Amino acid sequence: MxxxxxxxxxxxxxxxxxxxxxxxxxxxxxxxxxxxxxxxxxxxxxxxxxxxxxxxxxxxxxxxIPEIVPNAPSAESFDLQHAQLTEHGSDDAWAMPGPHS
The missing domain is CATH 2.30.30.100 (SH3 type barrels.)
Structure with missing residues (x-):
């Protein structure tokens, strides 16, 4: 081999x-x-x-071993985050946090 x-x-x-x-x-x-x-x-x-x-x-x-590293932006991690947020009923899952959030 x-x-x-x-x-x-x-x-x-x-x-x-x-x-x-x-x-x-x-x-x-x-x-x-x-x-x-x-x-x-x-x-x-x-x-x-x-x-x-x-x-x-x-x-x-x-x-x-995870394929997705936490805090590393990628399409998959964004999709996972969106799924978690919408699962919990957040209507503004994709809203950008304000400066005082």
Missing amino acids: TGSTIFTIGTALRRAESNHMPVEVLVQGFWLSGLVAGIDGQGLVLSTHTEHSVVRLESITAVR
Whole structure:
């Protein structure tokens, strides 16, 4: 296999750590989320505002990394924001906030 790339769970987690991206990892049927605070050949440290989780790498069966970065304007993020606002009954979902909003 010439020119192929093997993308592993460890690779995904290291890239998320380097780019300060939040991740979700599937461990025994439960999704844990947070920022990658540390990773080595044995385990992963996930950090949130309120706690840290230490997970064995061998226990992780899947990793999710968001495609849309918060606070990065794109058509998809605007569509998502609009859907959330209109779901909650806001008639002026697209109104620009005033200087005192």
